[in-house]
Structure formats: C-alpha cells, structure tokens
Amino acid sequence: MELLLQINGVVNSIVWGPWMCAFLVGTGVYLTIILGVPQIRYFTLSFKNVFSKGAMRGYGEEGTISPFAALATALAGTVGSGNIAGAATAIHLGGPGAAFWMWVSAIFGMTTKMVEVILATHYREKDEAGNWRGGTMYVLRAATGQKWLAWLFALFAALAAFGIGNMTQANSSAEAVKLGFGVPHIYTGIVLAFLTGLVVIGGLKSIANATTIVVPFMCVLYFIGGLVLLIMNIDKLPAAFGAAFYYAFHDPMAMPGAVAGWTLRLALVKGTARGIFSNEAGLGSAPMVHCTAITDHPVRQGTMGIFEVFFDTIIICTITVISIIATGTLTGRPELTGAQLTLTAFSTVWGNIGMIFVAISLALFAYSTVLAWYWYGETGATYILGVKVIPYYKALWIICIVLGAWGGSEFLRNIWDFADTLNGLMAIPNLIALWWVSGEVRRLVKDFDAKRARNELA
Template identity: 60%
Template sequence: MEKIVHYNNIINGFVWGTPMLCLLVGTGVYLTVLLGVPQLRYFLLSLKEVFGSRKAGRTTEDKSISSFAALATAMAATVGTGNVAGVATALHLGGPGALFWMLVSALFGMCTKFSEVALAVHFRKKDEHGDWRGGTMYILEHGAGQKWLAILFALFAFLASFGIGAAVQANSTAEGLSLGFGVDPLHSGIVLAILVALVIIGGLKSLSTVTTYLVPLMAVFYIIGSIVILATNAQHIPEAIASAVRYAFSDPMAMPGAIAGWSVKLAVSKGIARGVFSNEAGLGSAPMVHATAYVDHPVRQGLYGIFEVFMDTIVICSMTALVIMTTGTLTGQAELTGSQLTLYAFEAGLGTVVGKYVLSVGLALFAFTTILGWYWYAETAATYLFGVGFKPVMKILWIALILLGAAGGQILGTGAKAFLTSLWDMADTLNGLMAIPNLIGLLLLSGVLRRVVKDFDNKRRNGELR
C-alpha cells in the first residue's frame, strides 16, 4: 500500500502539475481563438437557452432527456465539495491571487466545456437498450479513430468514479449532517444508500428528474447564504477583489497577515488546479450526460456547457472565495484549510448557529448530488468497457461504496480515515489522467469542431435554427 501511495503521489504531481495545467488552459486558449471566442459570442444565447421557455418535442420512444435536465445532471456532479473545500484550499495555499487564476482558467474552461459537449453530441451512439451514450470514449473511437485511447479514458473514468463520485462524496454528506445536526454517520450512510438506490434504479430519466429540482434548489440556497454575508461585509469587497488581482502578479507575502509559503507560482497553480477540479472543464466527464439530451444541433447543447462552467466557478466558487476573504478568515485563521476554513467564514458572517447549518446543509446537498451525477459517468464508462449487462453490478457496487464511505469508521474501524484518504488521492489522480486522452481528442478533432460551429452559425443566419 505504501508503494501504491508513493507512485500515486508521483503521478498526481504530474497530472495536476504545471505541464498538464498549461495543456488544459492552453487547449482552452487554442479553441477560443479557433472558434471565435464562443464563450463570449454565445454567452447571452446560452442564458436564453437555460432560462428561456423554448420546448422541443420528442417521441415517447426516444429515451433522451431535455437539454436542461442534462445540464442539471452535469451540474449535480460539478457543483460539489470543490466549491466549498477546494476553493478554501486554493486560497489557503496560494493566497488571494488564486481566485484571479481560478477565474482565468474558468474563462477558457467555458470554451473547453462547450467544445467537449458539442463533440459528444455529434459523435454519440445508442446502446443495446436504446439509451444514448456519448462522451470522450465515443469521440476518440468514432471521431479520431483511437479506440485504445477511448478504452484508457473509460478505464480512468470508471475507477475514478468509485472514489470521487461515491465513497468520498458519501463521507462529505455524512460529515455535513454530523456537523450540523449530530446525525450518526452510520444512519446517514443507510439513508443515503436507500435514497440513491431509489433514484438510480429508475435510470437516467429518474436521475435527471431528481437533479432538475434539487440542483437549482441547492445552488440558490448556497448563493443566498453567501449574498447575505457579502451584503453585511460589502465595504470589504472592493479590497478583496483588488487583492485577488494585485497578488496574482506580485508577491503575496507583502500582504498584511500573509500566511507563510504564499507565492505567485502557488497562486497560479492552485487557482487553476482547483478551478479545473471544480468545473471539470477539460476532464471529459460532463459530456457523458450532455450527450443524452434531445437537441436539434450539437452546438446548442454546447451552450449549456458554457453556462455550466460560468455558474460553477465564476458565480459559486467566487462567492465562496469572497466570503472567506471579506470576513477576514483567510488571514485570521491561518491554521484552517478546506471545509473548516469555509465553515469558520460562514459562522463569522451569519453567526455560529446559522452559519454552521447553512454550510453543513449546503455541503451535504452538494455531495449528494455529486453522487447522483457521477453515477451516470460511472455507468457510461462501465457500459463502454463491459457492455450493458454490467449495469446491475454497477448499481450494487455504487450502493456498497456509498455505505462504506459514509460509515467507514464503524465498518472499517481505525483504518477508515487512511483508507478514504488513499481512495481520494487515487481518485484525484485518475480524475486528472482523464484529461490526457480527452484533450488529445479535442485537439485532433478541432477541425471537425470548427465545421460544426460554422454549420450552426450558418443555419441560424439562414433561419433554419433559432
């Protein structure tokens, strides 16, 4: 086990290191230029798509879901503990400048996610049960002709899902309920396993129906709590924003109350890494559910990818960062990091009782919906690797890992924490490894993507599409 951890740390240092982060952002920059800045050019159109009332009909035989349901399911996976603990960790390690670089990566990540989603819809296929299947593995096999890379991506996604999508998220849900309401983790684990089982047994339609209602609710709940704190500390917002910009380029150790170790290099690397980890742009996960949407053109679904990154990082992650900075928690509680740092900031802004409840409920909801969203990714990867007959096995494995993650202390005893930490670290590495074949596919098919985007623009110009 020690050797596995050792080699995992080496690989993790590469996949979340400077070369890979440059490739992630560089791909976003390249696609932004190639496609004519779609994240800005289509931004208002993406808002119209998400909040508009346009309805597209489909036959009852078609097993696709609506574009909004696909977005909600994708956001169930992306809006998670990374928005709470990940942002706090980035600020703790890199200082205020990490927020600036997180937003820079999100700006180009909006284009990367747009591109992933559009290609996923363009190259999607139906499985033996009539379900739409799509994502990086289908893009690589049917678009780029690189089946070995497709298998590699599916394997990384399948293995990563057990940690990042099931066990660790279940642990975060149980932790949130224990923190806010004193619920025993074993009881949380049992209830959580039953709730998830009831949702996933009904397939994608059931899963997307739940996330369509739950994701907007949890986002609004968290945003309102953040807005109340920011309104109370409004006088500190300009300085917080100025610090994020200033210390993105200059030595943050010059900042009053600076924490030892802050540097511009760490601000850049931690800001970009946690931004990518939160919105998953470039990792190839979200296209697996976006590919199931009923839509009249691949680019139209890509518009939802633009909105997904915008809401996840530019709105929710920014609010978390500003709450931490405006309450003085970042420099006032140097020993805290992760969710504990965010918790202290919410308690400082809303009071100990209310702040604890708002964050604990938000954290539990974020983690629960991530379990639901990542289940579809796991099932899609498993179906690609082992066929549709593996779906019942996948459901059983998922439920078992949820129970193990939530109540690991009671089930595994003293080794629970070490087990979950190792599982999280390996899942984090596998999550990063997913980006390599995905980015290769995006670059190889950038010409196809450009033609698809031009086709969309021409059809809208000619009145064939709205």
C-alpha cells in the same frame, strides 16, 4: 499499499502539476482562438437556451432527456464539495491570488466545456438497450480510430467515479451532517445510500428528474446565503477582490497576515488546478450526460456548457473565496482549511445558523454529485463491458456510499488521492480528442451560425 501510494503520488504530481494545468488551459486558449471567442459570442445565447421553453421540452426528437435536465445533471456533478472545500483549499494554499487564476481557468474552460459537449453530442450513439450514450470514448473511437485510448478513458471514468463521485462525496456529506447536527457518519451513509438507490435504479431519466429538483434548490440556497453574507460585508468587498487581482502577480507574503508558504507559483497552480477540478472543463465527464439531451444541433447543447462553467466557478466558487477573504477568515484563522474555512466564514455573520446552512449546502452538493457521477461511471463501465454490467455497478455503487461515509480519515485520504489521479488521467485522452477533432468542431460551429443566420434555428 505504501508502494502504491508512492507511485500514485508521482503520477498525481504529473497529471495535476503545472505542465498538465498549462495543457488544460492552453487547450481552452487554442479553442477560443479558432472558434472566435465563443464564450463571449454565445454568452447571451447560453442563458437564453438555459431558460427557454425549449430547454424544458427539448428541440427535435433525438435524445433521452430535456436540455435543461442534462444541464442540471451536469451541474450536479460539477457543483459539489469542490465549490465549498476545494475553492477554500486553493486560497489557503496559494493565497488570495489563487482566486484570480481560478477565474482565468474558468474563462477558457467555458470554451473547452462547450467543445466537449459539441463533440459528445455529435458522435453519440445508442447502446444495446437503446439508451443514448456519448463522451470522449465514443469521439475517440468514431473520429480518430484510437480504440485503445477510448478504452483507457472509459476505464479511468468507471474507476474514478467511485472515488471522486462516490466515497469522498459521501464522506463530505456525512461530515457536514455531523458538524451541523451531530449525526454519526454511518447513519448518514445508510440514508444517503438508500436515497441514491431509489434514484439510480430508474436509470438516467430518474437521475435527471431528481437533479432538476435538487440542483436548482441547492444552487439558489447557497447563492442567496452567500449573497447576504457579501452584502453584510460590502465595505470589504473592494479590498477582497483587489487582493485576488493584486496577489495574482505580486508576492502574496507581502499581504498583512499572510500564511507561511504562499508563493506566486502556488497561487497560479492551485488556483488553476482547483478551478479545473471544480468545473471539470477538459476532463470529459459532463459531456457524458449533456450528449443525451433532446436537441436539434450539437452546438446548441454546447452553449449549455458555457453556462455550466460560468455558474459553477464564476458564481459559486467566487461566493466561497470572496466570503473567506472578506470576512478575514483566510488570514485570521490560518490553521483552518477546506470546508472548515467556509464554515467559519459564514459563522462570522450567521453564527451557528451559518454552520448549519453550510452543512446543509455541502450535504446537498455532495448528494447531487453522487447521482451525476453514477451516470458517468456507468457510461464508462458499459462502454467496456456492455449493459449487462449495470445491475452489478449499481449494487457496488450503493455499497461504496456506506463505506465512504463510514471510512476513517486515512482511508478517505488514500481513496481521494487515487481518485484525484484517475480524474486527472481522464484529461489526457480527452484533450487528445479535442485537438484531434478541432477541425470538425469548427465545421459544426460554422454550420450552427449559418443556420441561425438563415433563421433555420432559433
């Protein structure tokens, strides 16, 4: 195990290191240029598509769930513990400047996510049971012929799901419930496994029905709670945002109360990595559910990807990091990290209610992520082994929820390390696909623009 952990540490330093982060953001920059800054051109349209009647009932006939249900499920996967714990960890390790680089990664990540969704929808197909499936593995197989890369991506997704979308989320949920209400981990794990089993047993439509209820509720809850906190600290907001911008380019150790170890390099690397980790742009996960939407054009669903990244990072992560900076928690409590920083920041305004509020938010975020990542893992597993694996995958998924919630800190740290690496490895074949098929994306975007100009599409 020690040898495996050492090997994993080396691989992790590569897949989440500066060069890989540069590759992820650089891909977003390249796609932004060749597609004519779509995150700005389609920004208004993305909101229109999200909140239109068509988003609820679908466009056309091909697909399984509504575009809004696909978005809600994708948001369930991205808006998770990373928004509360991961974003806080970024500024704890790199200083307030990490928030700026988180925003930069999100701006270009909007284009990356849009392109991922476009390709997944364009190359989607039905499995043996008649369910729509899509994602990087299908793109690689159909558009590049690189079946071995497609197989590797499916394997990484199927395995990473158990860590990043299951055991670590179950443990985060159990820890949140314990902090807020004093309930032992094992009881939360059993309840979470039961609630998850009730949903995933019904397949994608059941998952989508659950996420369309849970996700809007949890997002609005955290948004309103965070907004109230920021309003109560409104006089400190200019300095908080100013610190995020200023210390992205200046020595963060010059900041009053700076935590030892802050550097410009850490601010850039940690901010970019945690931003990517939160919104998953470039990793190829969310397109596996976006592609099941009932839509009339791949680019229409692609605009949903723009909204997904914007809401996840620019809205939710910003609430977290600015709350921590504005309340003075970042420099006032340097011994805290992760979710503890966020809990403490909210407690400065709400007291014990703030801790309960964040605990409930974290539990809901984690639960929704468990639901979404089940579909991603199942998609990877069925690509390799076929639909016959689904019952076994479901059973193992439910068992691992209990193990994750019950597991000790060292066990979970090892699981998190392996899952983090597998999650990063998903990006490599995904980015290859994005560069390889970028010409087809340009054609699809031009086709979408032309049809809208002729009023053939709304």
